[in-house]
Amino acid sequence: MITITIENLVKKFGDMVALNGISLKIEPGELFFLLGPSGCGKTTLLRHIAGFYLPDAGRILFGDEDVTHLPPHKRNTGMMFQSYALWPHMTVAKNVAFGLEEKRVPSAEIKQRVRTALESVQMEEYGDRKIAQLSGGQQQRIALARALVVRPRCLLLDEPLSNLDARLRLEMRTEIRRVCKEFGLTAIYVTHDQKEALSISDRMAILEGGRIAQIGSPEDVYRRPRTKAVADFIGETNFISGRLRSLTGATALVETGLGMFEGRLADPDWKPVSGDSIVLSVRPESWELKTKPAVCNSVSGKIGESTYLGEVAQYRFAAALQHLKILELNPRPSTRSAGHELHAYAAPEDVVAIRP
Numbered sequence: 001m002i003t004i005t006i007e008n009l010v011k012k013f014g015d016m017v018a019l020n021g022i023s024l025k026i027e028p029g030e031l032f033f034l035l036g037p038s039g040c041g042k043t044t045l046l047r048h049i050a051g052f053y054l055p056d057a058g059r060i061l062f063g064d065e066d067v068t069h070l071p072p073h074k075r076n077t078g079m080m081f082q083s084y085a086l087w088p089h090m091t092v093a094k095n096v097a098f099g100l101e102e103k104r105v106p107s108a109e110i111k112q113r114v115r116t117a118l119e120s121v122q123m124e125e126y127g128d129r130k131i132a133q134l135s136g137g138q139q140q141r142i143a144l145a146r147a148l149v150v151r152p153r154c155l156l157l158d159e160p161l162s163n164l165d166a167r168l169r170l171e172m173r174t175e176i177r178r179v180c181k182e183f184g185l186t187a188i189y190v191t192h193d194q195k196e197a198l199s200i201s202d203r204m205a206i207l208e209g210g211r212i213a214q215i216g217s218p219e220d221v222y223r224r225p226r227t228k229a230v231a232d233f234i235g236e237t238n239f240i241s242g243r244l245r246s247l248t249g250a251t252a253l254v255e256t257g258l259g260m261f262e263g264r265l266a267d268p269d270w271k272p273v274s275g276d277s278i279v280l281s282v283r284p285e286s287w288e289l290k291t292k293p294a295v296c297n298s299v300s301g302k303i304g305e306s307t308y309l310g311e312v313a314q315y316r317f318a319a320a321l322q323h324l325k326i327l328e329l330n331p332r333p334s335t336r337s338a339g340h341e342l343h344a345y346a347a348p349e350d351v352v353a354i355r356p
Helices: 042-050 092-102 107-120 136-149 166-183 194-200 218-223 228-233
Strands: 004-013 016-026 031-035 057-062 077-080 154-158 186-190 203-208 211-216 238-248 251-256 259-265 277-282 287-290 298-308 312-319 323-329 341-346 351-354
Touching: 004 042, 016 042, 016 057, 016 203, 016 211, 031 042, 031 166, 031 194, 042 077, 042 154, 042 186, 077 136, 092 107, 092 136, 107 136, 107 166, 136 166, 166 186, 166 194, 194 218, 203 218, 203 228, 211 218, 211 228, 228 238, 228 277, 228 351, 238 259, 251 277, 287 323, 298 323, 312 341
Parallel strands: 031 186, 031 203, 077 154, 154 186, 259 351
Antiparallel strands: 004 016, 004 057, 203 211, 238 251, 238 277, 251 259, 277 351, 287 341, 298 312, 298 341, 312 323
16 A cells, blocks of 8 residues: 655646646545546546656655656556456456566466456456456456556556446446455546445545645535535535625525525635625535425425436425425425425535635
């Protein structure tokens, strides 16, 4: 297990700034995710860590070793790609052994390490098969075994599950976390799939325009987004515009067109003053539908479109000035028909106040 440290990394492609002073520290044994919209810099950052790109400024440390200008084959990293990158003319065992053969590891040791790697991904019986005989999920397990067999200092994953169907993605993301924790690997995982990141990451960084918008645990980032971009990217949310009435510690009282709201500031470095514009973020599942209004954090309206999904129902709630999206667990359809007048309430701890 190693610590990976990124210090003020800058990369330009012509006039485009792909990475703009990126700094972060990934702890030993941590499964760390890089997320963000297309073009935000997440894959560019991963390729710098792998050694495929050289930065214009800044440095990369593996533990105490500066690897910024070290070529990829000397960094001892394992890499999983979106395309698997397996050789169809080779058997499963030969694919897994390839990196060891390139390093001229003795044949007896190669055989043992290939067997161990295949066992770790539950594919020990497939060594003699050709790649074309495997399903997509099985091929991805082989790609993982090939990355592990070289005993890497860290594992780098570039959208490895995007070519799999939903069921296999769910299976493989659980498998990847199991293997990373079992081997004690420091792992960096690039994805655009928020559910994937929320379900298996230890921490995540959201990138926006070549910068880090927020770093935190899945719960921190989801429940306390610090910007509109982060709130909108991680899950769904309702934005309500207003102005700050008062601020007590991190508790903000905000006047909006839908009524008065009490919420929490997510960014500890932001200190708005009375009268400042503020945007409130309220997740769809944070609303509770009631028959009577509350003094604060309550919106009156009517049920518009509704979609019943069994364990959850989705509502388009028509309030005075805007429509809200509401999710209700264990819904009661008989009382949620279109045109039904109700009051949507959100607890203060579920209302996040962020910069407009």
